[in-house]
Amino acid sequence: MQLMKKMAPMRYEAHRLPIFPYTRNPCSVWGVLVDRFSPVSLDAYTVNHASDKRFAGDRTPVKLHKKERGNIEIESDIKGGKRKYSTFVARSVSHRYFSSFANSRLSGSVTLKSSLVQYFTNEGEGARKFVGHFLLISSAMVFGLVVLGGLTRLTESGLSMVNWNLLHFTPPKNEDEWQEYFEKYKEFPEYKLINQNMTLQQFKFIYYMEFFHRVYGRILGGFFAGVSIPIILSKSLASPGTKKVLGLINLMILSQGLLGWYMVKSGLDKRIVENNEWPRVSPYRLAAHLSSAFIIYLTMLIKGMSVLRKPIVFETGVETIKRLRSFKMSNHVLSGCILITAITGAFVAGNDAGLVYNSFPKMGDFWVPPEVLYLEPKWKNIFENSATVQLIHRWLAISTGSGILAVWYKSRKVPLPNRVRFAMNLLGGATIAQITLGITTLLMFVPVSIASLHQAGSLVLLTSSSYLVHLLKNIPK
Numbered sequence: 484m485q486l487m488k489k490m491a492p493m494r495y496e497a498h499r500l501p502i503f504p505y506t507r508n509p510c511s512v513w514g515v516l517v518d519r520f521s522p523v524s525l526d527a528y529t530v531n532h533a534s535d536k537r538f539a540g541d542r543t544p545v546k547l548h549k550k551e552r553g554n555i556e557i558e559s560d561i562k563g564g565k566r567k568y569s570t571f572v573a574r575s576v577s578h579r580y581f582s583s584f585a586n587s588r589l590s591g592s593v594t595l596k597s598s599l600v601q602y603f604t605n606e607g608e609g610a611r612k613f614v615g616h617f618l619l620i621s622s623a624m625v626f627g628l629v630v631l632g633g634l635t636r637l638t639e640s641g642l643s644m645v646n647w648n649l650l651h652f653t654p655p656k657n658e659d660e661w662q663e664y665f666e667k668y669k670e671f672p673e674y675k676l677i678n679q680n681m682t683l684q685q686f687k688f689i690y691y692m693e694f695f696h697r698v699y700g701r702i703l704g705g706f707f708a709g710v711s712i713p714i715i716l717s718k719s720l721a722s723p724g725t726k727k728v729l730g731l732i733n734l735m736i737l738s739q740g741l742l743g744w745y746m747v748k749s750g751l752d753k754r755i756v757e758n759n760e761w762p763r764v765s766p767y768r769l770a771a772h773l774s775s776a777f778i779i780y781l782t783m784l785i786k787g788m789s790v791l792r793k794p795i796v797f798e799t800g801v802e803t804i805k806r807l808r809s810f811k812m813s814n815h816v817l818s819g820c821i822l823i824t825a826i827t828g829a830f831v832a833g834n835d836a837g838l839v840y841n842s843f844p845k846m847g848d849f850w851v852p853p854e855v856l857y858l859e860p861k862w863k864n865i866f867e868n869s870a871t872v873q874l875i876h877r878w879l880a881i882s883t884g885s886g887i888l889a890v891w892y893k894s895r896k897v898p899l900p901n902r903v904r905f906a907m908n909l910l911g912g913a914t915i916a917q918i919t920l921g922i923t924t925l926l927m928f929v930p931v932s933i934a935s936l937h938q939a940g941s942l943v944l945l946t947s948s949s950y951l952v953h954l955l956k957n958i959p960k
């Protein structure tokens with residue numbers, strides 16, 4: 484009863500809203516009937532007063548879950564155009580309340596918008612949250628795909644599927660088919676040069692690894708396109724800027740698939756046998772494929788965070804702002820360094836450069852191995868000479884790591900909000916873990932588990948630095 488009293492003014496206000504602009508054009512009325520005995524179910528009716536019948540017309544029952552009871556938005560069709568009206572609490576709406584609408588002189592149809600529909604409209608926070616969560620979920624899926632791709636490479640499974648059919652979604656169905664696929668694989672360099680003793684059982688394992696990697700990639704591409712394209716085409720679900728980013732990510736995913744195909748193709752080239760080379764994919768293409776995965780991941784993550792959450796507002800004095808500004812600047816620079824270090828790591832992986840000079844801090848007996856400039860032209864050493872590639876990666880990683888820890892140390896004296904402090908600590912911790920994993924990977928001759936953790940660690944590092952940069956967005960330049 485108390486609730487009813489409380490809601491009374493709202494009732495009239497809501498009443499006035501739809502009717503006021505349309506009294507001269509009697510095409511719309513709306514009403515809601517709430518079954519008091521089961522308050523979770525709420526029905527909307529079409530009311531047609533021209534024929535003076537209270538509940539004439541179509542009836543559109545709408546079931547609401549308990550938690551959805553509360554604000555319900557009503558939308559009515561007015562001359563083809565849709566109008567949304569104010570919200571009110573379903574529980575307070577009574578039969579009598581309904582009658583007061585029914586007694587009006589207007590007629591028309593009523594559509595009840597459930598809170599699900601409301602969730603997708605721009606007025607609510609829903610659309611923003613939906614797009615933001617979608618981007619973060621997609622980035623988590625990319626994280627998983629990168630790890631799976633890393634495992635595929637580390638188990639040397641990437642060249643097991645020698646055909647490329649976009650619509651091929653099932654592995655071989657029976658033993659005959661397996662044998663057929665195995666025979667096909669035997670025609671290619673990897674089998675001829677290094678896997679001559681492979682059994683069918685071993686082939687099945689490497690085939691499944693690559694198969695799941697490809698299928699996962701397609702599911703991710705389909706999922707992203709399936710959700711983002713309707714958002715792009717919608718009128719109000721996302722801002723024009725966000726729609727552009729979604730379109731761009733779709734293109735990046737598509738090119739990532741093509742790049743994957745182009746990369747695998749380089750390892751299947753039959754000239755590898757003629758030239759007696761080591762059967763592996765081009766380090767450039769592998770690095771491009773991995774770096775592009777990082778960029779897709781970061782684009783989803785950064786956009787997701789900025790759609791979802793407002794960065795912290797810093798309100799402090801001039802002196803503190805100066806320190807915060809320098810803190811922000813350092814973090815920007817360090818984020819760039821982490822990305823470059825990760826890309827150099829992709830070249831270490833692409834050249835199998837983790838299998839030479841397995842000692843730390845020195846490389847064998849040297850700080851700088853003698854063959855670092857062995858290849859001609861000289862620039863090729865940066866990308867193709869295992870010793871040089873590893874030298875660059877390890878010292879860039881150590882410098883970046885030291886930079887992060889130095890900023891962490893300095894930041895202890897800067898008055899930081901709790902969330903920023905947490906992000907900085909996370910970045911510091913992830914750095915120590917990542918360097919430890921890198922050194923362990925090297926000293927243990929690249930075991931699959933540690934190397935895979937080292938790869939995932941680079942994504943954790945990129946995530947925490949992006950989070951930190953996001954939180955610091957509002958510090959003025």
Ligand code: HEM
Nearest residue numbers: 633825828829831832837877880918921922925934938941
């Ligand atoms: C900021 C720190 C570091 C980052 C962001 C980083 C990042 C990466 C990335 C992205 C890869 C490619 C992973 C893959 O595709 O499997 C990689 C590979 C590698 N990194 Fe690091 N790394 C760091 C520190 C180090 C350190 C300090 C060492 C050792 C001295 C190291 C040694 C290696 C080795 C041996 C590989 C090749 C592993 C393989 O073949 O899978 N890394 N790193």
